[in-house]
Amino acid sequence: xxxxxxxxxxxxxxxxxxxxxxxxxxxxxxxxxxxxxxxxxxxxxxxxxxxxxxxxxxxxxxxxxxxxxxxxxxxxxxxxxxxxxxxxxxxxxxxxxxxxxxxxxxxxxxxxxxx
DNA sequence: GTTATGACTGCGA
DNA sequence: TTCGCAGCCATAA
Numbered sequence: 069x070x071x072x073x074x075x076x077x078x079x080x081x082x083x084x085x086x087x088x089x090x091x092x093x094x095x096x097x098x099x100x101x102x103x104x105x106x107x108x109x110x111x112x113x114x115x116x117x118x119x120x121x122x123x124x125x126x127x128x129x130x131x132x133x134x135x136x137x138x139x140x141x142x143x144x145x146x147x148x149x150x151x152x153x154x155x156x157x158x159x160x161x162x163x164x165x166x167x168x169x170x171x172x173x174x175x176x177x178x179x180x181x182x183x
Numbered sequence: 184g185t186t187a188t189g190a191c192t193g194c195g196a
Numbered sequence: 197t198t199c200g201c202a203g204c205c206a207t208a209a
Contacts, residue, residue, distance in 0.1 A: 075206060094191050098205080104192095105204030111190030112207075131191065138190030 075103065079113040082174045086128045089155045090172035091164055093132045100174035115141050127151040134167030 073081075078101040086092055094107035103109070114126040115138075127148045131137045139148035139162065149159045158165040 098191080103205060106206060107191035108189045108204085109191090109206045112188090113190095115190065116207095126190080129190075132193095136190090141190055 075101070075106070075109065076113040076116065079110050080117055080124055083114065083117075083124050083126060083129060085174065085177055086125055086172055088125075089157060089170070091128045091130055091134065091152075091157065091167065091170050092172045092174055094129060095132055097129065097174055111138055111141075114138070128155075128172075130164055130167075134164035134171075136162045136164075 079097060082097050082100055094110040095104070097110045098104055098106040110129070114124060114129060117124040117126065118141075126138065127142065129138065136148050136152075136159065139145055142148045142151075149162070152159055152164070157170060164170060
C-alpha cells in the first residue's frame with residue numbers, strides 16, 4: 069500500500085507533484101505526509117535525494133517565508149535561483165516574489181490524488 | 184539502546 | 197521591526 073513507503077519516499081512523492089512555476093514550504097510537506105513538525109527532515113530528505121534518487125524539484129521547496137534557505141545545498145548559491153527563474157518565478161533578495169500567490173498546498177492536491 | 188543533528192515553525196521579548 | 201528560544205519529528209552515528 070502507499071503507506072509502506074518510508075518518510076523520505078513520501079517527501080519525494082509530494083515534491084514531485086509540485087507544479088512547474090509553483091512553490092511550497094517544508095512544513096506544508098511535512099504536514100501533508102502526516103508528520104507535522106518534521107519540516108527539518110523534509111530538507112534533509114531532499115538533500116539525500118540528490119544521490120539516492122533522480123531529479124527532484126527541490127528548488128520549488130522553500131521555507132514559510134518564501135526564502136531560499138536551501139540554496140546552499142544546490143552546489144551553487146545561484147543554482148536554486150536560476151532554476152526558479154527559468155520556471156517563471158521571480159526572486160528578489162533570495163525570496164520568492166508574490167510567494168502567497170505561487171504557494172502550492174500539498175494537502176489540497178493529496179485530497180484529490182492520494183499517494 | 185542513547186545522543187546529536189537539521190534545507191523548519193511559532194511565539195515571545 | 198529584528199533577534200532569540202523552545203518544540204517538533206525522523207535519520208545517522
